[in-house]
Amino acid sequence: xxxxxxxxxxxxxxxxxxxxxxxxxxxxxxxxxxxxxxxxxxxxxxxxxxxxxxxxxxxxxxxxxxxxxxxxxxxxxxxxxxxxxxxxxxxxxxxxxxxxxxxxxxxxxxxxxxxxxxxxxxxxxxxxxxxxxxxxxxxxxxxxxxxxxxxxxxxxxxxxxxxxxxxxxxxxxxxxxxxxxxxxxxxxxxxxxxxxxxxxxxxxxxxxxxxxxxxxxxxxxxxxxxxxxxxxxxxxxxxxxxxxxxxxxxxxxxxxxxxxxxxxxxxxxxxxxxxxxxxxxxxxxxxxxxxxxxxxxxxxxxxxxxxxxxxxxxxxxxxxxxxxxxxxxxxxxxxxxxxxxxxxxxxxxxxxxxxxxxxxxxxxxxxxxxxxxxxxxxxxxxxxxxxx
Ligand SMILES: Cc1ncc(COP(=O)(O)O)c(C=O)c1O
Numbered sequence: 001x002x003x004x005x006x007x008x009x010x011x012x013x014x015x016x017x018x019x020x021x022x023x024x025x026x027x028x029x030x031x032x033x034x035x036x037x038x039x040x041x042x043x044x045x046x047x048x049x050x051x052x053x054x055x056x057x058x059x060x061x062x063x064x065x066x067x068x069x070x071x072x073x074x075x076x077x078x079x080x081x082x083x084x085x086x087x088x089x090x091x092x093x094x095x096x097x098x099x100x101x102x103x104x105x106x107x108x109x110x111x112x113x114x115x116x117x118x119x120x121x122x123x124x125x126x127x128x129x130x131x132x133x134x135x136x137x138x139x140x141x142x143x144x145x146x147x148x149x150x151x152x153x154x155x156x157x158x159x160x161x162x163x164x165x166x167x168x169x170x171x172x173x174x175x176x177x178x179x180x181x182x183x184x185x186x187x188x189x190x191x192x193x194x195x196x197x198x199x200x201x202x203x204x205x206x207x208x209x210x211x212x213x214x215x216x217x218x219x220x221x222x223x224x225x226x227x228x229x230x231x232x233x234x235x236x237x238x239x240x241x242x243x244x245x246x247x248x249x250x251x252x253x254x255x256x257x258x259x260x261x262x263x264x265x266x267x268x269x270x271x272x273x274x275x276x277x278x279x280x281x282x283x284x285x286x287x288x289x290x291x292x293x294x295x296x297x298x299x300x301x302x303x304x305x306x307x308x309x310x311x312x313x314x315x316x317x318x319x320x321x322x323x324x325x326x327x328x329x330x331x332x333x334x335x336x337x338x339x340x341x342x343x344x345x346x347x348x349x350x351x352x353x354x355x356x357x358x359x360x361x362x363x364x365x366x367x368x369x370x371x372x373x374x375x376x377x378x379x380x381x382x383x384x385x386x387x388x
Contacts, residue, residue: 007067007184008255014248015062029245030055052233056241060248064205064215067184067251068197072218072225075232076244080180080200082237083214085110087145087176087196089235090227093119095144098136100127100159102152104178104200105353127152127159128291130167137171149178150298151291154308154349154365155358156181156282158291161298165193174224180204181306181339185258186299190219196228203340204305206250207257211243257342257370262302264373268366269307271377276312277326277384279319279362283307305369306339308349310362316388319362324348325387327364332371332379339367344376 017027033050037043047053057076064074077083084107088097099111101124111122125136127148137143146168150159161177168175176196177189183204189197199205201213218225232238239247269283281288284295285303295303311323326346327335333346345367349359368376 010066011063011251011254014059014252015066017059017062017248027056027059029241031241050241051236051238054238054241054244056248057239057244060239060244060251061215063248063251064199064201065217068217069188069190070197070217070219072221074215074217075228076201076239076247077214077216077232077237078239078243079212080198080202080214081106081110082235083200083216084147084178084198085114086216086228086231086235086237087147087198088115088118088120089231090224091120091144094121095119096121096123096139096141097145097147098123098125098127098133098143098173099147100149100152100157101125102155102157102358103149104153104180105357105359107149107178109354126157127164128157128294130160130163133159133164134167137167137173143168143171143173145176146173147176147178149180150187151181151284151295151304151306153181153306154282154353154363156284156289156291156304156306156308158284158289158295158298160294161187161189161192161194165195169193181304182299183254183258183304183340185255185301186262186304188300190217192298195219195224201247202338204258204261205254205340206247207254207340207342208246208250209338209341209343211246211250213239213243213247258305259301260370261305261340261368264370264376265305265307265366265368266302267373268368268377268380272307272309272380275381275384277314277322277387279310279312281307281309282363306365306367308363308365310360311364311384311387313362314388319360320348320350322387323362323364324351326380326383329383329386330379331383332375333366333383339365341367342370344369344371346380 174195314322
């Protein structure tokens with residue numbers, strides 16, 4: 001498939017994958033764990049064992065690499081966490097890393113616990129503040145990796161990727177970006193200067209709430225990328241072939257879903273701004289969001305499918321109680337964690353993040369799906385008005 005095709009075309013046709021043997025338009029699912037060795041002891045077909053590689057996984061990787069303009073290619077992992085943590089495992093004990101303070105809570109917990117146990121020095125910083133980021137990166141002891149999440153969970157904090165890349169590179173560090181909430185529809189981190197982009201493909205890339213998967217895509221095929229390939233191989237963190245098959249299928253409709261979800265999210269954000277029970281709406285598409293100016297420059301085709309609202313106190317007297325009660329009263333939104341599926345999800349985020357979270361206790365996180373936006377608004381409106 002030619003490289004200059006629109007990403008929508010690449011995704012819809014799974015980068016041209018077909019079944020060469022039968023002419024089937026949909027490629028088969030390769031479940032084998034081992035491969036026949038040639039009589040002269042070679043593996044000329046390129047495969048030897050299922051842990052390092054698999055043809056079905058490579059089909060998903062081809063699409064993802066093209067969507068991210070990743071010259072090094074893409075690697076799919078058994079989860080978003082497996083992909084993200086591989087980046088840190090590729091470093092050595094004693095190395096310093098600088099990461100976003102506002103980020104997916106389980107990743108923050110892993111960095112605080114496992115990464116420090118492994119001997120990494122982890123500095124959390126508000127990466128939307130470039131002076132603070134520069135100071136953290138330039139602190140004594142060389143920084144090896146800057147890891148940002150933008151928009152950052154669950155405040156949708158925006159970090160300027162191009163500026164962060166300049167700061168990281170000036171200090172000899174690499175920049176990796178968790179772009180899960182942006183998706184390739186809205187942001188191209190590698191084109192903006194990042195070295196690695198990471199996605200929890202569990203979310204909008206697969207989009208059907210039936211696969212746990214992660215991906216890394218690399219700008220340069222260098223030693224660091226080779227190390228990531230080796231880590232996935234030796235740690236056994238590869239995605240299963242059935243999940244990879246579903247992921248490629250989900251990717252075929254990714255752009256349709258993501259455009260609709262972003263449009264509905266923006267509409268809901270605007271309408272919720274005027275709601276009497278909503279103290280504030282956090283959505284990078286709103287001019288009131290602190291990261292809006294950078295988001296308007298950095299993001300394309302809209303601002304994504306995620307937003308949060310802070311709920312005003314009701315009869316029970318606390319915003320937290322009102323937020324929890326609102327989530328209890330919705331009938332159309334699904335009360336569940338995760339994001340990016342066809343069905344809209346609502347979550348009282350502080351309940352899952354624990355006591356050290358930067359997440360306000362009156363915050364509801366909303367993942368907007370592909371349902372009718374008016375239906376979604378009406379359901380939430382009724383729940384908010386009825387909440388104690
Ligand atoms: C922004 C972000 N990054 C990473 C992850 C981890 O992905 P997974 O659950 O597939 O391990 C998540 C999961 O919610 C996420 O929201």
